[in-house]
Structure formats: C-alpha cells, structure tokens
Amino acid sequence: AGLIVSFGEMLIDFVPTVSGVSLEEAPGFLKAPGGAPANVAIAVARLGGRCAFLGKLGDDEFGRMLAAILKENGVDDAGVSFDAGARTALAFVTLRADGEREFMFYRNPSADMLLTEAELNLDLIRRAAIFHYGSISLITEPCRSAHLKAMEAAKEAGALLSYDPNLRLPLWPSAAEAREQILSIWDQADIIKVSDVELEFLTGTESVEDEVAMRLWRPSLKLLLVTLGEKGCKYYTKDFHGSVESYAVKQVDTTGAGDAFVGALLGKIVEDQSALQDEKKLRELLRFANACGAITTTKKGAIPSLPTAAEAMQLMGSA
Ligand code: ATP
Numbered sequence: 001a002g003l004i005v006s007f008g009e010m011l012i013d014f015v016p017t018v019s020g021v022s023l024e025e026a027p028g029f030l031k032a033p034g035g036a037p038a039n040v041a042i043a044v045a046r047l048g049g050r051c052a053f054l055g056k057l058g059d060d061e062f063g064r065m066l067a068a069i070l071k072e073n074g075v076d077d078a079g080v081s082f083d084a085g086a087r088t089a090l091a092f093v094t095l096r097a098d099g100e101r102e103f104m105f106y107r108n109p110s111a112d113m114l115l116t117e118a119e120l121n122l123d124l125i126r127r128a129a130i131f132h133y134g135s136i137s138l139i140t141e142p143c144r145s146a147h148l149k150a151m152e153a154a155k156e157a158g159a160l161l162s163y164d165p166n167l168r169l170p171l172w173p174s175a176a177e178a179r180e181q182i183l184s185i186w187d188q189a190d191i192i193k194v195s196d197v198e199l200e201f202l203t204g205t206e207s208v209e210d211e212v213a214m215r216l217w218r219p220s221l222k223l224l225l226v227t228l229g230e231k232g233c234k235y236y237t238k239d240f241h242g243s244v245e246s247y248a249v250k251q252v253d254t255t256g257a258g259d260a261f262v263g264a265l266l267g268k269i270v271e272d273q274s275a276l277q278d279e280k281k282l283r284e285l286l287r288f289a290n291a292c293g294a295i296t297t298t299k300k301g302a303i304p305s306l307p308t309a310a311e312a313m314q315l316m317g318s319a
Pocket residue numbers: 194195196226227228229230231232233246247248249251254255256257258259261289290291292293294295297
C-alpha cells in the first residue's frame with residue numbers, strides 16, 4: 001500500500017490520575033503521548049498501514065521519548081527533526097466530569113512551532129500517497145510557512161491532501177483569527193474531517209444539519225466528514241451523502257477517537273481510492289472507521305487505546 005505522511009505536532013499530554021477534577025485539585029498526572037497528527041500516524045501503523053510522521057521535537061528527554069514511541073509503533077521517523085534550543089510541547093488536560101476536555105498548553109515557543117521550510121524532508125513528502133495535517137501548525141511562524149510549503153510539495157507530487165483542523169481555541173489569538181486561518185486552506189484539501197463541535201464553530205451555528213455541513217463543501221473536495229461522537233459520522237461527496245452509526249461501547253476517555261477514525265479512513269483509502277466514488281464501499285469503510293473510533297474511547301489516553309484491525313473487525317462482527 002502507499003505511504004501516508006502525517007504532518008504536525010507531537011507532544012505530551014499530562015492527564016490527571018483522577019477524572020473530573022480541576023488542575024488545581026489533581027493529585028498527580030500521567031504522561032500521555034499525543035498530538036493529533038502523531039496519533040493519526042500511529043493509528044495507521046497499528047492497523048497495518050505504512051506511515052511517516054513529520055514534525056519537530058525538543059532535543060530533550062521528552063522529545064527522545066516521543067521519537068522512540070513513533071519507532072516502537074512502526075512509524076517512519078525520517079521526517080522528525082530536533083530543536084536544540086526549545087523544549088518539546090506539553091499540555092495539561094483536564095477531563096471534566098462530563099467527559100469533555102480542557103487544555104492548558106506550555107508552548108513558549110515549543111520545538112514543534114519552530115520547524116522551518118529548510119528542515120522539511122521533501123523527499124519523504126514527495127513519496128506520500130496521502131499527506132495529512134491539522135491546523136495547529138498554521139498558528140505561528142516559522143512552522144506556518146513550513147506547513148504551507150509541505151502541502152504544496154505533496155500536492156505537486158500527486159498526493160491526496162487530508163485535513164483535520166482539530167480546533168484548539170486557546171492556542172489562537174482570537175476565535176475570529178482561528179476561523180479565518182482554518183478556512184484559509186479549505187480549498188486545498190481532497191478530504192476534510194471535522195467534529196460536530198468544529199462544524200458549529202466554523203459555520204457560526206448551533207446545528208449539524210446537512211444544510212450547515214454543506215456550507216463547508218467545496219467543489220475541490222472529494223470527501224467531507226463530520227464526526228458525531230457516539231452517534232457515528234456523516235459523509236458528503238459531490239454525488240451522495242448520508243450517515244453511518246457507530247458501535248455501542250463503554251466510553252472511558254474520548255481522547256484520540258477522532259484520530260483513530262482518520263487513521264482508519266486514510267489507511268483504507270490509500271489501499272483503494274474507489275471508495276471516494278462508490279457509496280457502498282465508503283459506507284463499509286466508515287463502519288470500520290467508526291469501530292476504530294469507538295474502541296479508542298474505551299481506555300485512557302490516545303495511543304494505548306488505538307485498535308488493531310482484528311479488534312475493529314471483532315467489534316463490527318459482534319454488533
Ligand atoms: P477527539 O476526541 O479525538 O477530538 P473527535 O471529536 O474528533 O475526537 P469524535 O466525534 O468524538 O471525534 O469521535 C470520532 C469517531 O469515533 C466518531 O465518529 C465515532 O465513530 C467514534 N466514537 C467516538 N465516541 C464514541 C462512543 N462513545 N461510542 C461509539 N463510537 C464513538
């Protein structure tokens with residue numbers, strides 16, 4: 001199968017050992033490696049696909065730990081560079097009692113924000129069949145220019161572009177700036193996945209109806225997806241649209257569910273792009289992606305709970 005290259009941030013989430021408490025009340029924290037683009041890369045690899053991660057880490061213990069995690073999980077790290085001066089990014093995450101997450105970031109600036117165009121492994125990017133990215137790498141220079149250059153190089157080399165904005169509002173100067181910048185690269189992507197919350201934010205509505213989702217549709221898109229948590233997902237192509245339900249699981253921590261979903265989706269599309277035109281194939285693929293997302297919610301942390309293909313098939317078979 002073709003290579004998937006995932007571009008962006010990899011960091012450590014510090015997650016309270018007890019759920020439903022504030023950062024002040026938390027008695028202690030667990031290290032949970034994360035960063036959506038890194039999670040996607042590991043999700044692809046765990047499902048048996050070929051994936052490389054491209055981004056920058058601090059040349060510190062945390063950075064080396066993260067690079068080792070990529071390797072252990074079968075992700076190509078040839079595109080990872082290290083910054084001698086800046087630290088690996090950290091985020092403290094509170095899991096509120098309702099299961100929603102709040103983030104407090106330590107990025108002043110962190111190594112991921114300092115990736116430059118000159119450091120891009122263009123050879124790796126040009127070998128990508130699918131090039132995947134988020135929006136956090138668009139927030140500040142020099143990483144922003146590196147991100148735009150990487151997208152351009154991947155597109156020129158014929159890759160499909162996949163975009164999951166992964167909104168983290170506290171990282172942006174303002175909500176208006178976040179919306180404008182996230183949408184500024186909308187026309188470049190072939191595949192876009194947003195969550196229900198992001199759909200509402202980007203369209204300025206409180207609705208996930210089809211008419212609202214269609215405002216994010218562009219003729220340049222091959223597939224637009226809206227994930228709906230336990231309710232599964234909706235899909236839109238130029239010829240058809242619909243929704244696919246997820247599977248009932250006991251949810252513990254949703255972290256990484258969206259990334260597992262994207263990893264599963266891209267891993268299948270890289271094998272067979274005809275699912276982008278064939279609704280029956282696409283629905284089957286989305287059942288698999290939903291199962292992968294569902295499984296990821298059943299354990300704490302993103303990376304430990306990303307499923308293998310066998311685990312996903314088992315959940316689908318038992319439904
Ligand atoms: P993240 O928490 O990683 O930011 P997200 O908000 O991008 O995730 P979700 O919509 O929460 O994405 O989840 C992605 C997919 O995972 C959903 O479309 C669904 O298929 C599956 N999923 C998530 N939560 C559940 C759940 N509680 N039960 C079943 N499936 C779920």
